[in-house]
Amino acid sequence: MYHFGDEQSGFVPLCLDCNLKALQIEQIKTDAIERTINYHTAAIESGLGVSGTLPRFPERNLIHTESITLNNLSVENSNIGVLNTGYLNIIDSAITTIRDSGNELVAKSLSSFSSAVANDSCISPDTKNEIIELLQTLSAEAAAPKDSQKKSVVKRMLTGIKESVQASALLCKIWDTVGPIIENYFEN
Numbered sequence: 001m002y003h004f005g006d007e008q009s010g011f012v013p014l015c016l017d018c019n020l021k022a023l024q025i026e027q028i029k030t031d032a033i034e035r036t037i038n039y040h041t042a043a044i045e046s047g048l049g050v051s052g053t054l055p056r057f058p059e060r061n062l063i064h065t066e067s068i069t070l071n072n073l074s075v076e077n078s079n080i081g082v083l084n085t086g087y088l089n090i091i092d093s094a095i096t097t098i099r100d101s102g103n104e105l106v107a108k109s110l111s112s113f114s115s116a117v118a119n120d121s122c123i124s125p126d127t128k129n130e131i132i133e134l135l136q137t138l139s140a141e142a143a144a145p146k147d148s149q150k151k152s153v154v155k156r157m158l159t160g161i162k163e164s165v166q167a168s169a170l171l172c173k174i175w176d177t178v179g180p181i182i183e184n185y186f187e188n
Contacts, residue, residue, distance in 0.1 A: 094139035109178035
C-alpha cells in the first residue's frame with residue numbers, strides 16, 4: 001500500500017496499480033500546466049516583438065534505449081525513439097480493465113494496434129505521439145462504463161486515428177482490421 005495525498009488533505013492508501021495511475025494523472029496535470037505557461041510566455045514574447053528571450057519549461061520527451069514490456073503492449077528497442085511512456089502505461093492499464101470486464105476482442109484489438117503504432121518506423125515521432133495520445137484517450141473511454149462514455153468525442157478520436165495512420169501502409173492495414181471492432185464496441 002502507498003500513501004497518496006498530503007498532510008493538509010490527508011493521505012489515502014492506494015494499491016500499486018492505483019498509485020501508478022494517480023502519479024500518472026499528476027504528471028499529466030503538471031505537463032499541461034507547463035505547456036500552458038510556455039504558451040503564455042510565447043504570447044508575451046510575441047506581444048513584445050521578441051522571441052526566445054524568456055525562460056520556458058523544457059519539453060518532456062522520454063528517450064528509451066531498451067524494450068518496454070507492459071502487461072498488454074510490447075515496444076521494441078529499435079523503434080522506441082521518443083515516446084510518452086506515461087500514455088503507454090495508461091493505455092496498458094485501460095486494456096487490462098477492458099479485458100477484465102469481458103471484452104477480450106476489443107482489448108486485443110487495442111493492444112495489437114497500440115503496439116504496432118509504437119513499433120512503426122515509417123511514421124514521424126510527432127505523428128506517432130499524436131496517435132498514442134488519441135489511443136490513450138480512446139482506451140480510457142473504452143474502459144469507462146457505457147453510460148459515461150463520450151460518444152461524440154470517441155467518434156472524433158476514431159476519425160483522427162484513421163486520418164493519422166494514412167502515412168503508414170502497415171498501420172492502415174491493421175486499422176482496417178481492428179478499427180471496425182473498436183467502432184462497433186462504442187456503437188453497442
